Amino acid sequence: xxxxxxxxxxxxxxxxxxxxxxxxxxxxxxxxxxxxxxxxxxxxxxxxxxxxxxxxxxxxxxxxxxxxxxxxxxxxxxxxxxxxxxxxxxxxxxxxxxxxxxxxxxxxxxxxxxxxxxxxxxx
Numbered sequence: 001x002x003x004x005x006x007x008x009x010x011x012x013x014x015x016x017x018x019x020x021x022x023x024x025x026x027x028x029x030x031x032x033x034x035x036x037x038x039x040x041x042x043x044x045x046x047x048x049x050x051x052x053x054x055x056x057x058x059x060x061x062x063x064x065x066x067x068x069x070x071x072x073x074x075x076x077x078x079x080x081x082x083x084x085x086x087x088x089x090x091x092x093x094x095x096x097x098x099x100x101x102x103x104x105x106x107x108x109x110x111x112x113x114x115x116x117x118x119x120x121x122x123x
Contacts, residue, residue: 001025001026001027001047002027002047002048003026003028003029003044003048004021004026004027004028004029004046004048004049004115005029005032005037005040005041005044005046005048005049005050005053006018006029006030007030007031007032007034007036007049007050007051007060007063008029008031008035008050008055009032009033009052009054009055009056010052012054012076013104013106014030014032017050017106018030026115029046032056033055033056033058034055034057034058034059034063035058035059035063037049037056037058038058038063038066038067041073041076042070042072042073043116045072045073046076047076047077047122048076048077048078048115048119048122049067049077049078050079050081050111050115051063051064051078051079051080051098052081052104052121053080053081053082053089053093054083054084060080060096061092061093061095061096064078064080064096064097064098065097067097068096075122076122077100077101077118077119077121078100079098079099079101079102079111079118080093080096080101080102081103081104081117082101082103082104083103083105091102099118099121100114100117100118102114
C-alpha cells in the first residue's frame with residue numbers, strides 16, 4: 001500500500017480528497033501547512049506528496065524546494081495542486097522541484113493517473 005502525504009490547508013478539500021484516496025487503496029497522511037508538510041514528509045517518508053501551493057506558514061513552492069534539497073526526501077515525487085492556475089504557475093511549480101502539476105478543483109481520474117505515473121517512476 002502506497003502512502004500519500006496530502007498538504008492542504010482547506011479542511012473540506014483535505015477531508016474530501018483524503019477519503020477518496022483511501023477508497024482507492026492509498027494510506028493518506030495530512031498536513032495543514034507547508035512547514036507541517038515538510039516535517040511530516042521528513043519523518044514519515046511518504047511515497048508521494050500532493051502539495052497545495054497556497055499554504056499558510058510556508059507556501060507550497062518553498063516547502064517543495066525544502067523537500068527537494070533534503071537527501072531523505074529528494075526522491076519523493078511531489079505533485080503541485082493549485083486553484084490559481086495562472087499561465088506561469090506550472091513553470092514555477094517545475095522550477096520549485098515539483099514532478100507534476102494539477103489544478104483544483106481536482107479531477108480525480110486525471111489526478112489518479114498522475115499519481116500512478118509518478119509512483120511507477122519510483123519503483
